[in-house]
Amino acid sequence: MLKIISKNILVIFVIVVMCSFQLEKKLLAESIDSSNDNSSIYFEADNLYYDNDGNNITAEGNAKLFYKTFVVEANKITYIQDIDQVIASGKVTMTEKGEVQINAERIMLSNQLKQGFIESVKIVLNDGTKIRSESGDVDFGNKNIFKNAGYTFCNDTKDGKTCPYTWEFEADVVTHDELNKKFVFQNIKFKLFDKTLLKLPYFSYPDLSVKRQSGYLLPTYSFSNFYGHSVKIPYLFVLDDTSDVTITPFLTSKQGPLIDLEYRKVTDTGGKFSINPSFIYQANPMDIAPGNKRFRAGLKTNAYLPISDNVNWGWNATFASDDTYMRKYGLDDRTKYNSNLFLSGTNNQNYINLQAISFHNLLSDSDTRQAKLLPQLDYEYKLNNLPFMGQVNLDAQISSLHRNSGDDQTRLTTEISWEDRNIMKNGVVFEPYIGLKGDYFSTYDESDNEFTDHSRFTPEAAIETSWPFFQNSSIGKQIIEPKLSYSYIGKEDTDSDLLNEDSRTINFNSLNLFEANRSYGYDKIDSGNKMSIGLGYDLQDRLGGLFSASIGKSYHLDGDNTYSGKKYSGTNNYHSDIVSSLSYNLNDSLQFDYKTRFDGAFKKNQFNELNMNFQNKKSLNLGFNYTEIKADANWLNDDGNDNNDVDLEEMSGYLEFGLTRDWSMISKGVYNLESNNFLNNQIGLRFDDECLSFDIVYRENLFTDRDIKKDKSILLKFELKTAPIQ
Secondary structure, three states, rough: OOOHHHHHHHHHHHHHHHHHOOOOOOOOHHHHEEOOOOEEEEEEEEEEOOOOOOOOOEEEEEEEEEEEEEEEEEEEEEEOOOOEEEEEEEEEEEOOEEEEEEEEEEEEEOOOOOOOEEEEEEEOOOOOOEEEEEEEEEEEOEEEEEEEEEOOOOOOOOOOOOOOEEEEEEEEEEEEEEOOEEEEEEEEEEEEEEEEEEEEEEEEEEEOOOOOOOOEOOOOOEEOOOOOOEEOEEEEEEOOOOOOEEEEEEEEEEEEEEEEEEEEEEEOOOOOEEEEEEEEEEEOOOOOOOOOEEEEEEEEEEEEEOOOOEEEEEEEEEEOOOHHHHHHHHOOOOOOOEEEEEEEEOOOOOEEEEEEEEEOOOOOOOOOOEEEEEEEEEEEEEEEEEOOOOEEEEEEEEEOOOEOOOEEEEEEEEEEEEOOOOOOOOEEEEEEEEEEEEEEEEEEOOOOEEEEEEEEEEEEEEEEEEOOEEEOOOOOEEEEHHHHHHHHOOOOOOOOOOOOOOOOOOOHHHHHHHOOOOOOOOOOOEEEEEEEEEEEEEEEEEEOOOEEEEEEEEEEEOOOOOOOHHHHHOOOEEEOOOEEEEEEOOOOOEEEEEEEOOOOOOEEEEEEEEEEEEEEEOOOEEEEEEEEHHHOOOOHHHHOOOHHHHOOOEEEEEEEOOOOOOOEEEEEEEEEEOOOOEEEEOOOOOEOOOOEEEEEEEEEEEEEEOOOOEEEEEEEEEOOOOOOEO
């Protein structure tokens, strides 16, 4: 019996000693130091094994290796201490700082996990690049070579389901040269939705650590009745860290190549400027071209150049060989070019701006001769927080308008004013205003070939009062605000030779109802005694939306009415038209704005303007605009002949409607309801996911102007959401 007990005790002792020895060996394994930098390597696994000399450690079953910021997980991990090599196999995942870097079937890495060999690998770089490969020789931080590899930025799962990449480059060899920051591809296929579209023997591609690098940008294709099939192939050439040139050949099948260049530079002071010339020698010109029938060219340039923290200068200019060149080739759709050179300075609320402006109208039906402002000086100075005085303003403008052929005018305007805002204990708000304006005009009449000088001084006084009532109700916070204002502006002292250059229009609406001088610009003055009344309402609802509404009108009590007889103005009688507006904004997803105008008797509607926008992520993006101006309210009819009076009625809109998660229908257009014709319209399809944007659009332009005729075109544009090709 004693022998049996002694034998059992011996067995238990041996087991305890062996367990202690294994525990000691495991603890030693967990504290093995890397010979290169004294960083420790730690293991976790279901089982740890050691070879006879204890230098090799093998972890199996949920094996993990921890080294610095790296974690390697696999079915089996072996660490060979003599050569500092890690061999992992079976569902290998290597992460750094918690981010997945490598998924592979087998890896052999040494030199602190920086160099080695990988099999059946998928690598995710920090910039989102995904590389999959049958095998690869890696030297992280230097050069990594992958064989039979694929390269993309796209995801292979959508809505939880595995799917092909939207786009992918497949190549026999993909080399990531981290020192030169680029990818090099050999025998490459470009695949879109798993279909091969293009094959190339070689090209290179900058990695996303490169913000700017010379190379081709993605091309675009279009078709037009005028220039036929066309493709744009832009090339970006980086000159240095602060400047580059984009060269864009615009190759057309009917008219030949158009060359479009753009030079851009950022200055040492944080400014920037660009120069963008373009030109073409047309192979098949039209006889009615407004300029040279074959050679056509244009230039656009702009700059913003700081001199100091408060002073800057620059320019914005456009020049073209003829009126229709830019629009004809889709380089610039504007129908007016206003080029300017400026020098400006700001100091808090004080402001000065000196500029020269050239106006150029490109439409053939314009009878207005082109004008230049040389110079125009604007100056504003404000004295705030004066004791018991409110705010004092000093404003001045000098403008000198010239034409190559026609009348000229130089004007100097100065104005000093005082304004204040007082809130009474009962909540009534008073806002008084007093001002004095002086104008000097020097006008040249070409028909009489003589100059005329004219001066005028105009006193101004106004007081505006309102009484807002606030209520916090079950539907939200409400404010009802009745408002009343009185204004006096001295008689507009005019001269028969004085030109009205900057106050030719007036849009009387709810926004300028309470302004003392509703005339735009400086040349005309909305004189006389006026009283305006109105009612405003605001609601901040429980959904986070803001609703606003207003209605009001004004009365011309006494004095000269500048717009007497000008029925389009809406203020030509004792009773003005009635103006009203409604608006609503719900978290910028729904925006609604409506303005309307009725005659003084509230019987005849004169003006309607509706703007609406709705956004719901990708499922729906809708915009709608409607404008209706009756003949009596259309300032373009101010020619003295009622037989020429016409209404204006137009609507425009855009729509992007989500068909699927990534596909949507896009459409926009402008429709003239008077002529029952579209001015332009387009419809197309758009694909947009995390790595590709793709548009195919059919477009019609029904507007005509000399050689711009009704045209039908197709535009194909796509963007790989990544860096440019080299």
